Each structure stands twice: as structure tokens, then as C-alpha cells.
Amino acid sequence: MILETSRLMLREMTMRDTKAIASILQDEQTMYAYEHAFSDQEVKDWITHQIIRYQKDGFGLWAVVLKETGEVIGQCGITMQKIPGKEVPEIGYLLNRNHWHQGFAIEAASACRIYAFKQLEFDEVYSIIRENNIASRNVALNNSMEVRGKFTKHYYDIEMPHLIYSARKKDFIKNA
Template structure:
């Protein structure tokens, strides 16, 4: 398993098929997945994991497993993916965590580390977080990561039009 980033409390590493059970606890939880209009089923969870494994090969990054250093438990996923905002392809920091670990600052810690990775290792000029307009907790993570709202747009997902905000922060170097 390839380690990408370490922070004081977390290790971010590439996911493997062995992470499916921990990933299921996140993606198949209705409350966690409210911004996606519902939990995933087994097939959708496997497709999500397969997409991340493919992104590691094609892009060199994707959403990574977030591992608690002290317990070695996978508590979430955070990382970088290419997403669309209108017709622009942007580099996004995404994060999804097991609900039992919410409120501990892990998402912020991991998102900041991803921003630093994008600016330092990938020489990105700007990174985004694309957040559904009802997801206040994720908006707060983006704000703590130094991001500002750049635009509001509609994403079509699961046969629905969902308003989203595109937050971003620019590399100052």
C-alpha cells in the first residue's frame, strides 16, 4: 500500500480492494451520503473503489484512504480528483468520512495536507472543493482550508439537478 501523505494524526495512502469493508461503512451510510441523495449499494461502492484505483494509474492520484495513526483504522477518504465546473476541468480536494469520526478535525487536517500536496508536489495553481449547497459541514472544512466561494452551479447527479458551490484557494507562490 503506497503512502502518499502523513500528518500528525493521519496517514493518507492509496486504497486497495482490502479497504472495501471500511469504504462500505462510509458510502453505504444514509446519513453520511445525504449530499449524494442516498447511500450507495454494494455495486456502486465497488464501482467507486474501482474508479479510484483507475485514477491512481491514469492521474497519479485520487481519493486516498485516511488511516488513523494510533489505531491503523481507515476512517475516511480524502484526496485529489479532476472534476468539472461548468466547462472547466479543475483539481478538487474531496473528503468523505465515517460518521463516527466527524467533529474531530480529521477532514480539515487531511484537506489541508492535500492542498499542500497539490501546491508543493503537483505545482497546482489552484485547488477546489465542490460542495452541495446543503452541506454546511463540508463548507466549513473548505473555509478552514483557506477557500472562498468562486461560483455556484448545478451538477446533474443521480437523475437530479443539485446546486453546488465551487470553493477554491490559489497557490500564492
């Protein structure tokens, strides 16, 4: 276990999580911001990429487990992402649609922000969100992040405007 909140545990993903992660990544409604649902191979590649991140960076997207049932309901964590001019630690989150609108994304993302500041000692953390993804933008705002910029990503030959949100350690931890 990496993190624990009142309702959730965040832990490293394994290939045993393939079915639960596939239920998220293969749902077209959940994946609207990506413009496509993932194939079986893309799901396996996604999990493999997280495992590589754990080994390389010591962090990545983690499985979000509902304490009450032990069910994997999503993924949330910290990954290094490129924005214009630099690479930054990003808090990302993606939950099974059956668990939307219950505060789980905010709960997990907030725990990741604190972890990024205290354990990983980052001075600033980001969330890079497609402009039309209002739900994720609201999570970032509720995670005490502010819009710091905008850029366009090119993904699957589609231009996707993204907003850059961030939270700064100095605003949360005294004497940072």
C-alpha cells in the same frame, strides 16, 4: 503512504479497504449530499475508479488512516472534476460518521491542499460542495478556500446546487 499528518496517514485505497469504505458510502446519513447510499457493487466500482485514477493521474481519493489504530476512517484526496468551462483539481473528503467533528477532515484536506501546490504543482485547487452540506462547506473555509462560483449538478435526476470553493497557490507560497 502518500501523506502524513500528526494523526493521519493517507494512502492509496485497495480492494482490501472495501469494508471500511462501504461503512461510509452505505451510510444514508453520511451520504445525504449524494441523495443515496451506495450498493455493494457501487462501493466496489468507487474503489476501482480510484485505482484507475492513481494509474491515470497519479492521484485520486486516498484512504484516510488513523495512525493511532490503523483504522481506515475515511477518504480524502485530489480528483479531476468538471465545473462549467473547465476541468479542475478538486480536494474531496468523506469520513465515517463516527469520526466527524474531530478535525480529521480539515487535517486531511489541508494536507491535500499543500500536496497539490507543492508536489503536483497546481496553481489552484477546488472543492465543489452541495449548498446544503454545511459541514463540508466549513471544512473548505477552514482549508483557506473562498467561494468562487455556483452551478447546478444533475445527479440521479436531481438538480443539486453546488458552490465552487478554491484556494490559490500564490496566496500560500511565496514566489509562486
